[in-house]
Amino acid sequence: MSNNAHEILRSSYDLTLSKELIAAYEEAKRNFYLGGHRLSAVEGGRFCEAAYRLLESLTKGSFTPIGDSLNTEKVTKDLAALKAADYSKSIRVYIPRALRVVYDIRNSRDAAHLADGIDPNVQDATLVVSVIDWVMAEFIRMSGIETPDNIQALINGLVTRKIPVIQEFGSFPKVLRADLKASEMALILLYHCGARGARSSELTEWVPKQMRNNLRRTLRTLESKALVHQVNQTTIITYAGQKAVEEKGLLDP
Incomplete structure (x- = not known):
């Protein structure tokens, strides 16, 4: 909460x-x-x-x-x-x-x-x-x-699902797995944000440094697969994206 x-x-x-x-x-x-x-x-x-x-x-x-x-x-x-x-x-x-x-x-x-x-x-x-x-x-x-x-x-x-794989430090959601691909990392963070989504600046801050340069391309790829929806500078996970997170077992740390 x-x-x-x-x-x-x-x-x-x-x-x-x-x-x-x-x-x-x-x-x-x-x-x-x-x-x-x-x-x-x-x-x-x-x-x-x-x-x-x-x-x-x-x-x-x-x-x-x-x-x-x-x-x-x-x-x-x-x-x-x-x-x-x-x-x-x-x-x-x-x-x-x-x-x-x-x-x-x-x-x-x-x-x-x-x-x-x-x-x-x-x-x-x-x-x-x-x-x-x-x-x-x-x-x-x-x-x-x-x-x-x-x-x-x-x-x-x-009422949006909260997941154990994320631990919040103030307003910073830290993903507790180091084995994830950039697309998985982004989906987990967006799953955590729920209907409000996340601004590009927020996602850039939250993902590991090595994933930041290609983050826009990662999000475009996710959108092409209908896993996220982008409007202006905000990205929101879709139902298909939520299902992908759950079926891949990405919820647990």
Whole structure:
């Protein structure tokens, strides 16, 4: 998650709960993309516990202390009983119901058992990360401390796949593999950037020095294969480019 998203959550909501929410979210996503699907679902449950408490804090000014048993059924009923004039439907209904799905997967499906010999962990983890993406985006959207355009950009970035092969140092995304061709390096960076794409100047800064001189030619070749789309000075990965990154196994460090 970007540093801006961190700052928005910490500035808008209880600091302790924001830290818990962010930590569980990032660990769930990291486990998912590294193939730790059971652990991703477990962290999804931890995310839910922080999110339920955050909703308590928003509506009551207090929350169930961390470490104490959380009565999620009561929290959900209390939220549903709030006046529509006072709180959005997202707070009263949508977020609690979404959290319930993830929480039940962690608790009822046990995130470890086989069902009729078929391992449900992949499908469960896929649902979990999609839901927590949506919930996190809702919290950012509801913060109201940024311009609509900035909020939209943060949300778009949030629900774009983040990949373990990239480690961010501030605003610099470092690719953690030295065995890649220039085209693969560019695709990974563009995959990371998602729908916003990357400017030519950014890509030039991010790729290794030995790849910079021929970067424009590399991008033109990728565009000729419909793997990227270039508009003005910005390059955006296409669906075909995303599929190529995934099928080549370029996501893991």
